[in-house]
Amino acid sequence: MIKIAHPLIDDDDRKAVLEALGSGQLAQGPRVAAFERAFAGYIGVKHAVAVSSGTAALHVALLAHDVGPGDEVIVPACSFAATANAVLHAGARPVFVDVRDDDFGIDPAQAEAAITPDTRALIAVHLYGQPCAIDAIAALCARRDITLIEDAAQAAGAAMHGRRAGAFGTGCFSFYATKNLTTGEGGMITTDDDAIADAARMLRSQGERERYVTEALGYNFRMTEMAAALGASQLVKLDARNGVRRAHAARLSGLLAANRTLVVPRELPDRRHAWHQYTVRVRAGREARDALRAGLQARGVESAVFYPTPIHRQPLYRRLGYGELSMPVAERLAGEVLSLPVHPALSEADIDAVAAAVDALTA
Numbered sequence: 001m002i003k004i005a006h007p008l009i010d011d012d013d014r015k016a017v018l019e020a021l022g023s024g025q026l027a028q029g030p031r032v033a034a035f036e037r038a039f040a041g042y043i044g045v046k047h048a049v050a051v052s053s054g055t056a057a058l059h060v061a062l063l064a065h066d067v068g069p070g071d072e073v074i075v076p077a078c079s080f081a082a083t084a085n086a087v088l089h090a091g092a093r094p095v096f097v098d099v100r101d102d103d104f105g106i107d108p109a110q111a112e113a114a115i116t117p118d119t120r121a122l123i124a125v126h127l128y129g130q131p132c133a134i135d136a137i138a139a140l141c142a143r144r145d146i147t148l149i150e151d152a153a154q155a156a157g158a159a160m161h162g163r164r165a166g167a168f169g170t171g172c173f174s175f176y177a178t179k180n181l182t183t184g185e186g187g188m189i190t191t192d193d194d195a196i197a198d199a200a201r202m203l204r205s206q207g208e209r210e211r212y213v214t215e216a217l218g219y220n221f222r223m224t225e226m227a228a229a230l231g232a233s234q235l236v237k238l239d240a241r242n243g244v245r246r247a248h249a250a251r252l253s254g255l256l257a258a259n260r261t262l263v264v265p266r267e268l269p270d271r272r273h274a275w276h277q278y279t280v281r282v283r284a285g286r287e288a289r290d291a292l293r294a295g296l297q298a299r300g301v302e303s304a305v306f307y308p309t310p311i312h313r314q315p316l317y318r319r320l321g322y323g324e325l326s327m328p329v330a331e332r333l334a335g336e337v338l339s340l341p342v343h344p345a346l347s348e349a350d351i352d353a354v355a356a357a358v359d360a361l362t363a
């Protein structure tokens with residue numbers, strides 16, 4: 001089976017984790033601090049604050065910016081539900097905005113139209129690893145005095161105009177097992193703002209700046225030393241592995257160029273795609289997409305749908321009254337998107353097999 005994702009763990013990773021295990025300190029310590037410094041340097045920001053997941057990163061980032069009850073936070077309708085869930089965790093109200101079908105990111109013009117006097121923040125998602133129109137969105141947020149949070153969970157190493165995803169606003173990363181850089185579970189907040197970094201550090205650890213002095217209702221969202229050791233070891237290889245993803249994506253696009261059933265993904269000008277997912281659109285829609293997925297599975301090629309249901313149509317959000325919203329692009333994409341394997345554990349022969357299976361089923 002050619003899997004849709006496979007974590008790459010090498011001997012350096014194993015050695016780093018074993019060293020952490022033998023160090024006498026398992027909970028957050030010097031390895032977490034070292035991983036934070038390295039990650040901040042990689043993204044090109046002053047601070048990185050490690051947490052236990054990408055969801056925790058989004059939650060803490062919102063709280064660090066003082067987002068809470070009575071506030072509205074603009075989010076794209078097409079993302080992993082954690083993007084909007086974090087807004088609910090913070091006690092604020094998600095306001096859904098439709099996405100664009102070229103980059104799968106939030107539409108800047110529609111985001112601007114959704115701003116009200118209660119809008120405090122906007123979460124821009126770099127879906128599949130391609131930066132959304134983050135330059136336009138950053139300009140909008142600056143002009144309207146709105147906090148910009150980037151959900152860069154899928155975009156470690158992505159960039160626009162040479163600036164890394166996670167460096168435009170307050171960046172939130174996930175190191176879940178399938179992400180381009182993994183610590184098993186884990187996350188990171190990136191920022192140039194001293195006060196936001198300080199608040200995030202306080203909130204991830206029981207609301208304490210000083211041990212046993214509770215200043216705020218914080219959490220235990222700390223990263224372990226083993227996770228940080230793995231993260232630092234993985235970070236060294238991130239660019240090379242993203243390079244393999246890029247080469248696989250280019251090869252797949254070349255092989256599928258003549259296929260009229262599909263729209264293949266494109267890296268837009270001035271953007272550096274991290275190729276977390278290689279996501280095609282099946283023009284004919286949901287039934288054809290699901291049939292292609294089943295056919296690929298039968299031929300030993302795993303694929304995936306990110307995501308089959310837009311967030312506002314999820315049961316939780318229907319109960320909260322969002323179900324009747326119309327987000328035509330997000331709703332159409334949910335029936336068209338199909339992610340094909342391009343992860344760096346695959347060989348060129350695997351990519352050729354993926355393309356051959358797709359062509360056999362759609363030609």
Ligand SMILES: *Cc1c(COP(=O)(O)O)cnc(C)c1O
Pocket residue numbers: 053054055056079080082083125151153154173174175176185186187
């Ligand atoms: C993975 C992911 C998250 C959540 O990260 P976890 O580490 O699983 O909590 C949030 N948003 C997006 C877009 C993701 O892909």
